[in-house]
Amino acid sequence: MKNDKVMVSIICTSYNHGEFIAEAIESFLMQKTDFAFEILIHDDASTDHTAQIIREYEKKYPDLIKPIYQNENQYSQGVLVELINHERAKGKYIAVCEGDDYWTSPYKLQKQVDYMESHPECSMCVHAASKVSAKSHKVVAPIRPSKRDKVFSVAEVIEGGGGLFATNSIMYSKEKVLKMPSFYMNATVGDYPLVIYSALQGTIFYMDENMSAYRVEVNGSWTNTEVSNIENKIKHYDDIADMLDEINRYTNFRYHEVIERTKKRDRFFLLLKQHKFKEALKSDYKECYMHTGFLKKVIKKLIV
Structure with a gap:
């Protein structure tokens, strides 16, 4: 019962x-x-x-x-x-x-x-x-x-x-x-x-x-309306970066390394979305594109 x-x-x-x-x-x-x-x-x-x-x-x-x-x-x-x-x-x-x-x-x-x-x-x-x-x-x-x-x-x-x-x-x-x-x-x-x-x-x-x-692929969904173009995607990634910075302060920078790595990865994929490949392949992002499974992730990010 x-x-x-x-x-x-x-x-x-x-x-x-x-x-x-x-x-x-x-x-x-x-x-x-x-x-x-x-x-x-x-x-x-x-x-x-x-x-x-x-x-x-x-x-x-x-x-x-x-x-x-x-x-x-x-x-x-x-x-x-x-x-x-x-x-x-x-x-x-x-x-x-x-x-x-x-x-x-x-x-x-x-x-x-x-x-x-x-x-x-x-x-x-x-x-x-x-x-x-x-x-x-x-x-x-x-x-x-x-x-x-x-x-x-x-x-x-x-x-x-x-x-x-x-x-x-x-x-x-x-x-x-x-x-x-x-x-x-x-x-x-x-x-x-x-x-x-x-x-x-x-x-x-x-x-x-x-x-x-x-x-x-739902018409009118948050993804379709809020991150449907590159300007909105840039704003979305900026908002995520701001949130991660706030979490960094909230946790007294205990997770600073992973937060900075995550922000860099997001910037890297945003450059790919913008087709700024030359900038994405700079040494600053080497750890991103040398990571295992890079090609698979790149393809997925470019088509989503």
Whole structure:
């Protein structure tokens, strides 16, 4: 028999996800657990039929699905919309999935909770996922940072960048990640600083099991709108560099070496994006292009 106390809060942000939101919600509802969970959906004033679909599910599962429907878009006003659900979550753990993504295993939550309950030092548990094209509906690439279960260090998380783990694989301890630090509040992206902060609060455990699908090529997505051209990419990398500098100060420069190396690598790939190959091949960036797997990474960065 399940304990009525909420163990996991599923937090889902949505905006114009009418084509996908039902699949996301169904993947939440299919979870088989021996504990109670809640589904917190924040619709940021969608202009399509997203809110209507959420309301239909809310009527069917009023004790489980607890939405917020905004009348005005909060993201465009600079509000950190991820925190709206974080702050109202009742669960010991918080599982993240945006409205255009979905989970593929009915045992995802149970497996992550089982690990975190038996490893109280763990602040975040993640797992493998697939990138799925919203256009072709086919798997285009795996998100698999390790070929075995692994605890990732703070340095590995910093150097891994924002795409190291799939967003919808994240489960974190609300107790350990209760109040977000300034570098999170000031950042223009949410996942990367969240993972770094979690790594600073405990351990990050990666399960080498594919349990979710992360959609790419979604019209109107953050990636398509915010980093769709070179000017936006330059601003994005500048914002990341500023965030890493703030983390450097926050940690009393304990991770200075890896932070500087990560910033240099980002500048290197930005030069490649701009086709400034002569500048990229200067000696300043030698450690970047002499690194194992360079050609593979270059090709990937140039086509993404």
